[in-house]
Amino acid sequence: MEADFLLSFHPGDWGFDVSALLRRPADCPEQLAVSDGGEPAILSSIDDILLEPLPIHDLAASLEEGFAAEAVGEPRLRWIRTGRRLHVFSERAGVPGFATVPRVVIGQENVALCAADFAHSALSQISAIGSPQPIAVDGPGLPAGWVCWKGIRPSHPQEPAGGEELLNALTRVPMPALSSSVA
Numbered sequence: 001m002e003a004d005f006l007l008s009f010h011p012g013d014w015g016f017d018v019s020a021l022l023r024r025p026a027d028c029p030e031q032l033a034v035s036d037g038g039e040p041a042i043l044s045s046i047d048d049i050l051l052e053p054l055p056i057h058d059l060a061a062s063l064e065e066g067f068a069a070e071a072v073g074e075p076r077l078r079w080i081r082t083g084r085r086l087h088v089f090s091e092r093a094g095v096p097g098f099a100t101v102p103r104v105v106i107g108q109e110n111v112a113l114c115a116a117d118f119a120h121s122a123l124s125q126i127s128a129i130g131s132p133q134p135i136a137v138d139g140p141g142l143p144a145g146w147v148c149w150k151g152i153r154p155s156h157p158q159e160p161a162g163g164e165e166l167l168n169a170l171t172r173v174p175m176p177a178l179s180s181s182v183a
Contacts, residue, residue, distance in 0.1 A: 001025070003067055003079035006053050007089050007111055008097035009150070015139030016148065018113070019053035020062075020069055021099055022079045033072035036062070040072045047094065060143035063087060063113060085115035086122055088169045104129065106172050110152040118166070119147050125170040130155030 004021040020036065024045055033040045038057030046052050054069060056062050066083035070076075081100075089098035089111040104110045112134070114122045126134055126149070134149035142148055152170075160167035 001077065001079050003069060003081040004100045005056075005062075005067075005081065005087060005089070006095065006097050006099050007113070009137070010140065013135075013137055013150070016137060016141045017055075018059055018063075018141065019055050020067060020079070020081075021053055021095065022051045022069065024049055024051050025075075025077065028075065028077070032077075034069050035072055036067065036069040050095070059141070060146070063143065063146065064115065084166065085118045086166050086169055087113045089113070103169050103172055104152060104154050106154050106156070108153070109150065110154070111148065111150045112152060112170070113146055113148050116145050116147055121164060121167060122170060125158070125160055125167045126152055126154075128158040128161065129171055130158075 001023050006019050006021040007016055009016045022034065022043070031042055031044050032051060034043050034051070034054055035041070036054060036057055041054055043051040043054060056067065062081075062083070064083045064085065067081040069079045088101055088104055090101045090105040091108055092099040098111045112122060131152050131154050135151040137148040137150055154172060157172040160171060
């Protein structure tokens, strides 16, 4: 199953925590022991489709190389998220903080965690989508070699310059026009 990341800012926006947000299969027990390679954690259901967030024991590696977690014992379950140099987060109903999304959401605040060597390209795309200058977030939780920005509020879709596929996460592709035909 796919895993999402959940980003929660510390008070005063000085640092943040990132944890894994795991989907709960319909036949899964109310509590489940889960590990991402560190010490197992007992996770409880927070609703019919999600388990409570799992702390990530190696955030830098999980962001860039990918994340995997497994249920300890039965039922045999596995969650994964591919590694990438850019992760985009937005608000999700029923979940406190910001959860990963495939692309920025127009009309609400978005957050980005970006590898520092990709930051210039990402900032150019953020500007191209009409967002005000994002606010850099430093402090505890920020892995070395990564940057975090909050306050990304796109006002319009814009294809990435230079065809950089990774930047698609920072744009909303316009919905195709619906054709109406009268018979």
